[in-house]
Structure formats: structure tokens, C-alpha cells
Amino acid sequence: MAHIPRRTLAVLGAVVLLGAGACGTTDAPPSGTAAATASSSAQGPWTWTDDRGKQISVSQRPQRVVAQSSAAAALWDFGVRPVAVFGPHRLKDGGRDPEVGEVDITKVESIGNVWGEFNVEKYASLQPDLLVAGMYQKDTLWYVPPESAEAIDQIAPTAGVQLSGRPLVDIIEKYGELAAALGADPQAAPVVEAKKRFEAASAALKTLAAERPDLSVMIVTGTPESLYVAYLPDHPDIKYWGELGLNIVYPEQPTESEGGFWEVLSWENADKYQADVILVDARAQSMKIEEMAEKPTWAQLPAVKAGQLYPWHAAERYSYLGYAQVMEELTTNLEKSRDDVVSE
Template identity: 40%
Template sequence: MSNARTARLSRRGLLAAGGALGLGALVTACGGDDAKKDGGSESTAAAKSGPWSYKDDRGTTVKLDKVPANIVAFTGVAAALYDYGIEVKGVFGPTKTKDGKADVQAGDMDISKVTVLGNVWDQFNVEKYATLAPDVLISTTFDSAGTLWYVPEASKEKIAKLAPSVAISVFDRQLTQPLQRVWELAESLGADMKAAKVTDAKKRFEEASERLRKAAKANPDIKVMAGSASQELFYVSGTNLSVDLEYFKALGVNFVEPSEADKKATGGWFESLSWENVDKHKADIIMMDDRSSAIQPADITEATWKKLPAVKAGQIIPRSAEPILSYDKCAPLVENLAAALEKAKKVS
């Protein structure tokens, strides 16, 4: 992807443009608890019966005669709901890799049991969607307008006519807030939130967060960089638009921060560097985008990359730039960073 093309892309497009999606889709960040307080499930359904309502993060309240049974969701949201025992009928978004295996964003779902309506950006089979007789469509939103992630602009009106939608915001807030919103959504859909698996995962996340706080405090000089790789460019994310990075920063992690001027071409999301300039920022740990849209560290052949101190020291860890929003999936992300900080050497 050329620099010129990068500059032309919209913010939403940037988030989905190959490796850029990597760093971009970190679209979440520094908000407070207001969205959570304003949202909140209004459902009192204890089981899958009776009327159902849910006020989403756009301020839209969806009301149905019964708890949704035919759910269609963005793959990452479906994976989070799956962790709470809620299964969906259809998904859209990165679900299968080229070799037919489950994409990292599909989590623990059995992808052979869901109808895949679209596997890549701008792909959504509306006709197939209609045959599922959807009760509700659920996705995330990465902007203040409530744009549904991975719902194509060209067909969004047709899609909207077939079922109401619910949006979980991963914009301008920290990780704990969308985690809570998905928890509330799963509960409204009939999930058993007192199940040991669920409560244990939440406790693990909370303990991991405290561990990360202590590790960051004990290692304030360790500099962490969030990166993503494409064939032509290396992307360095700022923390102020990233749900995970903003949370980690709040716990005390010392991040590389590209200047606002350097992020301007991407609407403030991230800085694009040529591989010749990949050593611009000094970092002791590099977190690399683990999505299938990004080139993975083992496959990077650029000599400039291999010369980076963090690479030579083996201080590279994966990063879920679009976290699956369940405590079960987010706890390991926090633990991995805490462990990396605990044992990192100052190499920059």
C-alpha cells in the first residue's frame, strides 16, 4: 500500500487496509465510564423468553417480543458471545484463513457451524443474510457516528431493513468498558454470568491487570512499541485511539508515541514508516499485530527489522489489535504484556 493511497483513505478505510488495519483498528481509547453508564442492558430476561430490549452504545434501544435466537454478528463479537455460551447463526468479518482454518478473530468458535456472510472487508452476502431470518445484527463501532464495523457502505441500507442492529463501541474508551458492555449484552441474551468459567475469567483479568500495573511500575524505563507490518510499510500506533493500548497506558506502561503531526495523514491513528526508517523509534519491547491482515514477525525479511534491538533480544510479543471482548480472551493479553515487562532487558 503506497503512502499516497494511505493518505487518501478514510479513517474507516485505513482500519481495514491490510496491515494498516493492524495498527489502525486499534480504534478505541481514552473514554471514561459515561458510555457505559448511558448504555447498559435494559433487559430483564432471565431466560430466552419474554420481551427483550437492549440500549446500545449509539443510544439506540432495540426492542423485540422475545430474546433473539437468530443472531448475526461481526466475527470478533460472535467469538466473545461464544465464550459466554451464546452462539450465533451467521458471522461477517475475518473468519477463515486462506487454508480454511479459523481466523484469530474467530476465537474458540467452531466456524463450520456458522454461516459466513463475508470473510473480507466490503464483503457481505445480503441474500444469504436474509435466509437466516435474523432477529438482530451485532457489531462493533470504531467512530462517534456509530458506523457498524464490516457492514459495507454500499449495502448497509438493505442490511438494515432485514433486522435491527446493536453496536458495541470500541471508540474513545478503555478496554474495560466494551468488556462490560459485551458482558451486559451476553447476560441479556440469556447467558449464565455466574458460571464458574465466566467468573473465573473475570477474576483472572482483574488479577492480570494488577500484575501489569506492578510490572509497569517496577520497569518504568522499558519502552513498548505497538507495530504492524505490511509489505511496503511498518505502522506504529499511538495509544490514544486504541482500546487495549489506552488501558495498558492507564496501568502505567511506557509506550512509544508518534507525534500528532506524524499521525495526521491517518487521522490520528498511527504513523506509517518505510522499512528503511523502521528504527526511527527506540523500543525495548515490540507488540506486533496478530491479525491475518498483517505480516507476522516470523515472516518479516527486512534487514532493518532484524537489526532492531528488541528483535535481536527476542523481545517481541503478539498483540490483538482487535481484542475479542470477553474476559477469557483479554486476560491472556494483559498477562503476556506483564510477563514481557517483568523479564525485559533495556536494549534501546
């Protein structure tokens, strides 16, 4: 699967372990019972079974967590404070990449910011207790370079959270369970408030979908060579919106070479599907709307001509807060959109 559209060393002989940075991983001590798959005692043994079926058993609860940027963002919203991140987190101008959510990038170490970049020696020097990453492909940790996977496994346990092929809410809950197992308080006021906000945003989008059944929406990303149209069943967020009743235009089948997720179209065939509204991948590494405007077929699409192009946050963190914000923005954009541009 291609990287831009989505998700597409020998073991270190001796590593000098440098001084440690921040030690705490949570804002507050745990309260209540941890997830059934884990023991969250700070003093006793700690176990966790990840979505690969891999059981992690260590002498005490991990304190120094390193996470892929989207996973770090989800854990952060649930109260866990990673000591380092990898994957998109810093923009070219030094600002925070949206993929890392609310993570304070001035307070975490960076061990890689782009695809294929993972500083194994620096990772080891941080003395990590656990690495956390999502998985779009089975048993494959997102943004962990395959050539470095063995070395990384030798340094600290890794935990994977499956992101494709499961409901959006299940993924959010999984991150919440892991955060609780790592000592975060699932009843902390920000977490409870974020869940209420997520539920309210879901209800508002469902109401809009019921009131505007003719408003059609398509989700895409682009590269200089191709337009990728999102295949609804493989994207948890888009599938969730469809379940809420949103009228989503999507391919019957994805392109086989992509392993799911997309139908790949040449720009000459970019008009194969049409919708009143198009959501465009907003990730920093994806093709920008102004660049797509130079493609003649794209420029003639009804939604493009009507100016009904809005962002799709393809790598949004799987937390209640993250998707509450996404759906609030989506509902606001759809409320101001016409539902008759395709028929013009």
C-alpha cells in the same frame, strides 16, 4: 483509515427464506436482572439501546444472533451462541482465525470471511433476529459493507458496540450486558472465573511494570509500503496497559489521514521511535515479522536485533477471557526481556 492497519445494493426485493439452523443463542437461561438498557424477557417485548443511541424494540428477545467475528467471540465468552459470523474466522488452511476466539466455526454459518465480503442473501436466509458488530468509527458497524448497509438493516435490527474512545473494561462490560440481555447468565461459572483471571492478569502486569520501569515497549503493524506505530490513546488495550504503568513508546500525534490510531512512517524512517520490546500485529492479514525483516531500517532497530519481538493481538475479542489470555502472554514475554537494548 486503512483497513489492514485497523478498522480502515439495493434492498432485496424478495428473498426466499430457507430453513433455519440452530435456534438457541445461549448456554443457559438468564438469571438475575438484565442490563438497565434492555429488557431480557424471552416472552415479552425486548429493547436495547446501542452505542449509536439507536433503540431496538422487538416483540421478543432475539434468538438468532449474527455477529462480526470479534463481537461473536466476545458474546461467546459470555454465553451467547451466534448462528452465523462474518469477518475473519477461518484461516487459509481451514483452521480457526484467532480473531473469532473460542467460537466453534464448525457450528456457525459463514456469511463472509474477509473485508468487504458479506453475503446478504445468505444472511437473509438465516432468518436473523439481530446483528451485532463493534464500531471503531462513529456509527459505522465494523465489517458491514457500506453499500450493503441499507439492505442489511431491512432484514433484521442491528446493534453496535463502540470500541474506540472508551476504556477497555467498559467495552468488556458492555458486551457482558448485551449477552445478559440476550439471555446469558452473567453469574455462570466460566464468566465469573474469567473475570477473576482478568483481574489477576491485570495485577501481574501492573506489578511487572512497577518493577521494570525502564522496560520500554512499542506496538506496530506493517504493510509493504509503511510502518504504523500505534497511538496509545486510540487503542483501548494499549491505553489500559499504560494505565497499569507499562512504559509505552508512542507518537505524540497520529497521522491525520488515518483518523487516529497510528502514525504512519515510511520504511526509510522506521527508526524514528525505538523501544526495548516491539509488539507486532499478529492478525492474519498483517505483514509478518519475517517479511518486515527484509526492510533494512527495521532490521537495525534495537529490539529487532535483540530478538525481542512478540505478538500484539490487535483484534482480540473484548471479553475477560480474551484479555486475560493476552495479558498473561504479554507478562510472560516481558519478564524474559532485557530493558537496556535501546541504550546499547
